Amino acid sequence: MRIGQLSADCDCPVETIRYYEKIGLLPQAVRRANGYRSYDEMHRKWLQFILRSRALGFSQDEVRQLTDLAHQQRPACADVYELLDAHINDVQTKIRELKRMRLALSRLQAQCHDGTLHDCPVIDELMG
Amino acid sequence: MRIGQLSADCDCPVETIRYYEKIGLLPQAVRRANGYRSYDEMHRKWLQFILRSRALGFSQDEVRQLTDLAHQQRPACADVYELLDAHINDVQTKIRELKRMRLALSRLQAQCHDGTLHDCPVIDELMG
């Protein structure tokens, strides 16, 4: 199949597919006589893998590690587990930070009066 | 004071201060005869404002809107409230997304056996 088809199948922009190939995340496509990229099922699976990993918040580098592991004929489960674990911790940390942020914002918002006044305590607060 | 002093006072890298000036977030510093930037209390307050807003997760563009509002002699509280509200919603959405992500990752992790096996169901799962 051509790149447009793969793009439609995986719901991923054409540019992104080319980009993943360029940075070596996706294996090189076979080229037809006219220079067009040609893909098969194997490519589709790789791309799915990458897209799912990205959707789970893995960075490009982490995805690369995952694809490297998956590329081995006998991927070691322990390595995958480790990557997964580190990433879950990252996500956990981000959630905690955002929650702290939300609390601070709510506190700030609580200082607003009904919105009819012209003096804004929020700005004063941020100004220190 | 010079830029190094401001940097130390606000715990913000020198480069970042120059960067904020360059993109117009921070008002231009007065220049001394030797070309060095010179700052006063007003600048320190602006920078604090920017740093606090950024720490609360406001984007550069949102910070710009906030500073624009703060710049008015009679900032309208309602406008500030609106910005704050939109941002709290953004943060809320991010938290929800990360929680969903965490759940998916935990499910994936649960498929790992004790880590001694060589076949990895996690990779199979991502591969689809």
Place this chain on the structure above:
DNA sequence: GCTAGACCCTGTAGTTACTACAAGGTCAAG
């Protein structure tokens, strides 16, 4: 046969919010 339109190609520049140099000028202390 020809042209319109859909598809494909490469390469470069833009995005966000900085960070990290490189190459040089200024100034106070020893």
Place this chain on the structure above:
DNA sequence: CTTGACCTTGTAGTAACTACAGGGTCTAGC
């Protein structure tokens, strides 16, 4: 008079794409 800390500018790098510009290719309709 030199050493070192500080300052200046400008450019390039980061993540992870996205958006062109300027072309080539192929198919369908007239």
